Amino acid sequence: MKILVPVKRVIDANIRVRVKADKSGVETENVKMAMNPFCEIAVEEALRLKEAGHAEEVIIVSAGPEKCKETIRAGLAMGADRGIHVHADDRLEPLGIAKILKAVATQEDTDLVILGKQSIDDDNNQTGQMLSAMMQRPLGSYISSIRKNDTGFEIVREIDTGLEKLQIGSPAVVTTDLRLNEPRYASLPNIMKAKRKPLDTRTPDELGVDTTCRVEVLEVNDPPEREAGIRVSSARELVEKLKNEAKVI
Numbered sequence: 001m002k003i004l005v006p007v008k009r010v011i012d013a014n015i016r017v018r019v020k021a022d023k024s025g026v027e028t029e030n031v032k033m034a035m036n037p038f039c040e041i042a043v044e045e046a047l048r049l050k051e052a053g054h055a056e057e058v059i060i061v062s063a064g065p066e067k068c069k070e071t072i073r074a075g076l077a078m079g080a081d082r083g084i085h086v087h088a089d090d091r092l093e094p095l096g097i098a099k100i101l102k103a104v105a106t107q108e109d110t111d112l113v114i115l116g117k118q119s120i121d122d123d124n125n126q127t128g129q130m131l132s133a134m135m136q137r138p139l140g141s142y143i144s145s146i147r148k149n150d151t152g153f154e155i156v157r158e159i160d161t162g163l164e165k166l167q168i169g170s171p172a173v174v175t176t177d178l179r180l181n182e183p184r185y186a187s188l189p190n191i192m193k194a195k196r197k198p199l200d201t202r203t204p205d206e207l208g209v210d211t212t213c214r215v216e217v218l219e220v221n222d223p224p225e226r227e228a229g230i231r232v233s234s235a236r237e238l239v240e241k242l243k244n245e246a247k248v249i
């Protein structure tokens with residue numbers, strides 16, 4: 001089995017995000033970037049499937065500017081076999097990314113695509129769903145467990161009412177939830193080894209994909225400042241304020 005893991009380069013989750021002065025987006029110049037956390041979980045799960053003998057190859061793919069290669073190398077340092085960078089300097093939206101991933105997954109003839117459920121920068125939660133529909137492959141979204149079996153994959157999804165266990169055929173597309181696994185750290189020797197692993201570059205044009213955006217970003221603003229809290233001296237005062245000031249009870 002060949003597994004494709006799409007990873008997105010995002011602002012590091014520990015960094016405070018700043019909106020650009022012209023409100024066209026958020027500041028990414030000289031800001032620490034990292035692999036989207038849900039994509040790290042996806043890489044980890046692909047590696048575990050390979051280590052369990054279910055996969056021969058784990059391929060990392062990332063679409064975006066030149067710097068995405070660093071994110072791909074991070075996946076290679078975790079243990080993936082090779083990388084594909086789809087070079088695109090313009091803004092990409094989920095539909096364009098799903099088209100790129102479909103082209104790569106088809107070219108590479110992959111049996112399983114494991115995506116993150118969501119990228120933490122744009123919070124789209126769309127790419128995996130679009131990819132499965134476009135490839136007409138079964139989708140297992142928000143998975144907290146995956147097991148390979150004779151007819152495909154047994155997956156568990158966390159839903160409001162508990163855990164849902166499903167069987168999906170192969171080839172398939174799945175998206176990772178937080179509790180699927182805890183990603184490993186790359187060791188120093190593996191970081192060095194990753195520098196020599198193959199990393200191909202392609203472009204959307206070479207893949208025959210039109211990535212023109214259909215959604216225009218009008219303005220990006222900071223969330224409203226939170227007002228300072230107040231301290232009440234008794235439960236009676238709290239109830240009085242909730243009733244008469246906040247009017248929530």
Ligand code: AMP
Nearest residue numbers: 006007063115116118119124125126127
């Ligand atoms: P989203 O739909 O943007 O929330 O992203 C969901 C998942 O799609 C991410 O966790 C990645 O696995 C994948 N993805 C999103 N953007 C990219 C990208 N530029 N390159 C590769 N994979 C991506």
